[in-house]
Amino acid sequence: MRTERSLTRLDRVFARLDREPERPVQLGMPRMSRHRYALVAACLAAYAAIVWAVITTSWLVRLDWRVMFFRPYQQWPEIHAWLDYYVVLGQRGPTAVMVAAWLGWRSWRQHTLRPLITLAISLLLLNVTVGAAKIGMGRLGPHYATTIGSNEMWLGGDIFPSGHTANAVVTWGILAYLASSPRARRWLSALSAVMSLGVGLTTVYLGTHWLSDVLLGWVAGLLILLALPLFEPLGARAERWILGLRDAVWTRLARRFGKDRAPSAPVAGPSGLAAPLRRTAPLGADAGHARRGPFLLSSGPHGARPERGPSTTPGGGRRPASAHTDATGRPKPSSARPVA
Numbered sequence: 001m002r003t004e005r006s007l008t009r010l011d012r013v014f015a016r017l018d019r020e021p022e023r024p025v026q027l028g029m030p031r032m033s034r035h036r037y038a039l040v041a042a043c044l045a046a047y048a049a050i051v052w053a054v055i056t057t058s059w060l061v062r063l064d065w066r067v068m069f070f071r072p073y074q075q076w077p078e079i080h081a082w083l084d085y086y087v088v089l090g091q092r093g094p095t096a097v098m099v100a101a102w103l104g105w106r107s108w109r110q111h112t113l114r115p116l117i118t119l120a121i122s123l124l125l126l127n128v129t130v131g132a133a134k135i136g137m138g139r140l141g142p143h144y145a146t147t148i149g150s151n152e153m154w155l156g157g158d159i160f161p162s163g164h165t166a167n168a169v170v171t172w173g174i175l176a177y178l179a180s181s182p183r184a185r186r187w188l189s190a191l192s193a194v195m196s197l198g199v200g201l202t203t204v205y206l207g208t209h210w211l212s213d214v215l216l217g218w219v220a221g222l223l224i225l226l227a228l229p230l231f232e233p234l235g236a237r238a239e240r241w242i243l244g245l246r247d248a249v250w251t252r253l254a255r256r257f258g259k260d261r262a263p264s265a266p267v268a269g270p271s272g273l274a275a276p277l278r279r280t281a282p283l284g285a286d287a288g289h290a291r292r293g294p295f296l297l298s299s300g301p302h303g304a305r306p307e308r309g310p311s312t313t314p315g316g317g318r319r320p321a322s323a324h325t326d327a328t329g330r331p332k333p334s335s336a337r338p339v340a
Contacts, residue, residue: 030177032229043223050216051137054160057151064210065149068142072205083202090164090199095171096123103178113242115178117235118228122170125224125231130166133220134158142207162209162217165200169221172196177225196221 030036053060073080088094096119103115139160140152153160172195176188200214209217 030229030232036226036229040223040226043219043226047216047219047223050212050219054139054151054212055153057149060212061151062149064142064212067204067211068145068207071207073207076205080206083205087164087199087202087206089195090168090203092123092126092163092167092171095167099171099174102175106178113239114235117238118178118232119171119174121231121235122174122224122228125227126166126170126221129224130161130163130217130220133161133216134163139210139213141213142210159209160213160216161220162200162203162213164203164209165196165214165217166221166224168192168196168199169218170224173221173225177228 050060100116100119103119106115107113135158137160138154138156138158140146140155140157141159144157145152146155169192172192173189176185176192179185179188196218200209200218203209204211204214
């Protein structure tokens with residue numbers, strides 16, 4: 001009769017989690033190939049083309065105004081409440097916390113800081129590049145537009161390119177960038193594409209961004225992901241520095257607390273003398289003697305054993321004469337006190 005229970009998918013997941021954490025031999029670090037350099041060049045060209053189309057008030061600006069007058073949030077009001085929550089997946093704070101928690105668990109399992117350092121570098125590049133473009137071009141959003149048909153550039157705004165869209169591309173795309181297998185990378189790439197596409201269109205639906213803002217946000221986020229292999233040596237040096245600093249701090253703490261610890265004084269025994277020390281076998285002792293364990297010396301003074309010669313009794317035996325009997329055979333009272 002078969003009594004073994006078939007393992008479910010959840011049992012296999014928990015069995016995988018119970019394994020001992022191991023550092024992988026190869027983490028599959030992406031490299032800057034010719035294909036990747038070509039994609040970076042194409043993204044830079046698209047970035048410059050979108051900015052130029054907005055500055056010159058071309059057909060792209062006219063499309064922005066048409067979408068704004070269409071007012072998608074009034075056409076489909078039943079999904080407005082749901083999209084208000086969905087757009088949070090593009091905000092920098094909540095998404096950074098969620099992705100950092102997942103990558104922190106991976107760092108602990110793989111005994112490496114590379115996932116967290118890569119996330120920090122990508123977010124730093126995102127804040128610097130997108131933030132500088134927002135402040136430099138100063139475009140106003142649809143809700144604050146002043147002149148119909150204008151590009152609304154250099155008027156003190158901060159919506160070009162879309163920060164929600166670029167952040168969604170980077171934070172969700174970093175999961176695909178750090179995937180440990182080609183299959184996981186394909187699935188995570190599709191997931192990040194859906195998330196960033198949905199977040200960008202949601203901002204257009206809510207009327208917080210122009211359509212051109214979303215296009216430039218997609219290109220800006222993709223450009224950061226494609227350029228990340230250029231910063232891998234910097235991440236490796238940062239990881240070595242952090243680990244070296246950690247080892248130095250632990251060594252300093254160990255030396256400090258080790259020197260401050262005074263040697264323990266011997267404890268006095270019942271007779272007023274010091275308690276015997278525990279003796280162990282020397283380092284080069286035989287393995288058989290080492291298995292016997294340490295031995296203890298009994299407490300109290302250790303005098304020399306008296307040498308006693310054999311004596312004969314009247315009956316011819318070898319029993320020594322008792323010191324507690326006199327000549328008549330009667331026991332002699334002892335003057336010694338009992339020892340506690």
